[in-house]
Amino acid sequence: MTAFVGRTAELAALESRLQRVSETNSGVAVAIRGRRQVGKSRLVQEFCDRASVPYLYFTATKGASQTESLSTFLFDLRESSLVTDPAAVPESAANWIDGFRILAREIPDRPSVIVFDELPWLSEQDSLFDGALQTAWDRLLSTRPVLLLLLGSDLHMMERLTAYDRPFFGRADNLPLGPLNPAEVAAATGLAPVDALDAHLITGGLPGILRSWPSRTPAMDFLRQECADPAASVFSIPESTLLAEFPAPDHSRRVLEAIGGGDRTHATIAASAGSREGAVPSGTLSPILKRLTEDKRVIAVDSPLSTQPGKPPLYRIADTNLRMYLAILRSAQDLSRRGRPDMAFRTIERRWPSFRGRAIEPIIRDAVYLAALDGRLPWLDVEAVGGWWNRRFDPELDLIGADHGPIAKKVFFTGSIKWLATPFDNHDAVALARASAQVPGFEPGVTGSMVVSRSGITPSWDSSSIQAIWDATDVIDSWR
Structure with a gap:
C-alpha cells in the first residue's frame, strides 16, 4: 500500500474521539464530508489500522436497492473484526x-469503530434511513463504547444530515475534509517548494492523483508521462467527478x-x-451560481477587498485539478486518446x-492569511x-491585507504576485505603487507593501520600500 502522507490534524481528531469513547464507555458519532477523491476512505482506513480496535467498514453502493444494501452490510458485518461468531449474523x-x-x-x-461510507446513497435508496439511523443511535448505539463514522461525498446531503430540522441533528461532530495542503503535497512528492506548488495546482491536492506521482519528478516530466495514457489519474479523476456530479449537458454543466x-x-x-x-x-444564472457555490462547493467567489464596496465578484473553479482539466487537460486527453x-x-x-499564473493566486492568498493568523x-x-x-480590471491587485472583509475599516498592505521565470524588479515595483494608490483605504506612507515572487527579486533593485518579500518556500512554510 502507498505510504500515508499528511492528515496529522484529522487523525488526531479521530484519535481524541476514540479516546473519549474509551474514557466514557459511551458512543461518539462523527460526520466526515469531503469531495470525491479527497481521501476520506483512505483516512478512515488508516485510522482503523492504527487504532487496533475491532471495526466494521461498510461502503454503500449507488443505485442498489435497500435489500441489496442490507445484505452487503450484513455480509461485511460477518467478515468484520467486530464479530466473534459469524454464524450468528443472519444473511438478510x-x-x-x-x-x-x-x-x-x-x-x-x-x-470499537463502525464506518458507513457513502452514507448519502443509503438515504437515496430509503427515505426512512435517516430516521432509522437516529433511532438506532439513540436507543442502541450511543450507550455502547463505539465510534460511529459517517462518510459522504455529497456535501449538501452530508450537511443536511446534521441540520437542525433533520433526525440526526445534534448527534454528530462535523469533520470537513479538504484536499492535501501544499506542504503535504511537498512531502508526498519529495519536491522542492517551487515544484511542489506546481504539483499542488496539477493534482488539486487529491491523494488519488498524488499516489501516481513518482517521487521527486518535476511537474512537466510527470505530465509528459501521463499524456501517454488517456486513462491516467490526472485525466480520469476530474473526468469522473464531472460526469458524476454533472452528467447532463444542462445549464449547470455549461456554466461550470x-x-x-x-x-x-x-x-x-x-x-x-x-x-x-x-x-x-x-x-x-444567479440560482445556478448560488447552487454551485453553496451546495456543490465546486466554484468559489472572490470579491474586491478594500474599505468600500466593490464589484464585480469573480468566479473560479475551487478545485485546481478540475479547473486545469476544464482549461487544459481535457483537450490534452482528447489528443492522447487519438494516439x-x-x-x-x-x-x-x-x-x-498563463494557467499557473492565475491559478496560484488563491493558493498564495490562503498562505498569506495563515501567516497573518x-x-x-x-x-x-x-x-x-x-x-x-x-x-x-485596470488596475487589478493580487494582494490586499485588511482588518476584515469584504468591506474593511483599514487596509494594512497591498501586494503583487509574480509567478514567472523572471524576478520582481523596479518596473514591477512602480506598477504596484501606481495601482495601490487607487485602492480605497490606501494611505501613502502608512499602507505597507508585499511581494510574492516565484523567481525572487532583481539583486540590483532597492527593495527597502517593500516590508515583506516571499518566495515559494515561504508559501509552503505557511502550512507547516
Whole structure:
C-alpha cells in the first residue's frame, strides 16, 4: 500500500474521539464530508489500522436497492473484526432498524469503530434511513463504547444530515475534509517548494492523483508521462467527478465549463454558457451560481477587498485539478486518446504558464492569511487577505491585507504576485505603487507593501520600500 502522507490534524481528531469513547464507555458519532477523491476512505482506513480496535467498514453502493444494501452490510458485518461468531449474523434483514439491531448485538464491550461510507446513497435508496439511523443511535448505539463514522461525498446531503430540522441533528461532530495542503503535497512528492506548488495546482491536492506521482519528478516530466495514457489519474479523476456530479449537458454543466474556460464575471459567464438564442438570463444564472457555490462547493467567489464596496465578484473553479482539466487537460486527453501524446503534451506546455499564473493566486492568498493568523507578517492585525480590482480590471491587485472583509475599516498592505521565470524588479515595483494608490483605504506612507515572487527579486533593485518579500518556500512554510 502507498505510504500515508499528511492528515496529522484529522487523525488526531479521530484519535481524541476514540479516546473519549474509551474514557466514557459511551458512543461518539462523527460526520466526515469531503469531495470525491479527497481521501476520506483512505483516512478512515488508516485510522482503523492504527487504532487496533475491532471495526466494521461498510461502503454503500449507488443505485442498489435497500435489500441489496442490507445484505452487503450484513455480509461485511460477518467478515468484520467486530464479530466473534459469524454464524450468528443472519444473511438478510427486513429493514434498516432490524439491521441496526443485529449490529448492536455484535458490538463488543470494549471500544470499537463502525464506518458507513457513502452514507448519502443509503438515504437515496430509503427515505426512512435517516430516521432509522437516529433511532438506532439513540436507543442502541450511543450507550455502547463505539465510534460511529459517517462518510459522504455529497456535501449538501452530508450537511443536511446534521441540520437542525433533520433526525440526526445534534448527534454528530462535523469533520470537513479538504484536499492535501501544499506542504503535504511537498512531502508526498519529495519536491522542492517551487515544484511542489506546481504539483499542488496539477493534482488539486487529491491523494488519488498524488499516489501516481513518482517521487521527486518535476511537474512537466510527470505530465509528459501521463499524456501517454488517456486513462491516467490526472485525466480520469476530474473526468469522473464531472460526469458524476454533472452528467447532463444542462445549464449547470455549461456554466461550470464557462468558468473553467476562463470566464470570471456574471456577464461573461452568461454569454459563454448561453445558446444561439442568447446569453443565459440572470434569473436562471444567479440560482445556478448560488447552487454551485453553496451546495456543490465546486466554484468559489472572490470579491474586491478594500474599505468600500466593490464589484464585480469573480468566479473560479475551487478545485485546481478540475479547473486545469476544464482549461487544459481535457483537450490534452482528447489528443492522447487519438494516439498523439506528443501533441497532448505540447498543448499543456503552451497553456500552462498563463494557467499557473492565475491559478496560484488563491493558493498564495490562503498562505498569506495563515501567516497573518500565525503572527508571521509585519502587520499583526491582518484578519482578511484578498485582492482588489475595479469594474474595468485596470488596475487589478493580487494582494490586499485588511482588518476584515469584504468591506474593511483599514487596509494594512497591498501586494503583487509574480509567478514567472523572471524576478520582481523596479518596473514591477512602480506598477504596484501606481495601482495601490487607487485602492480605497490606501494611505501613502502608512499602507505597507508585499511581494510574492516565484523567481525572487532583481539583486540590483532597492527593495527597502517593500516590508515583506516571499518566495515559494515561504508559501509552503505557511502550512507547516
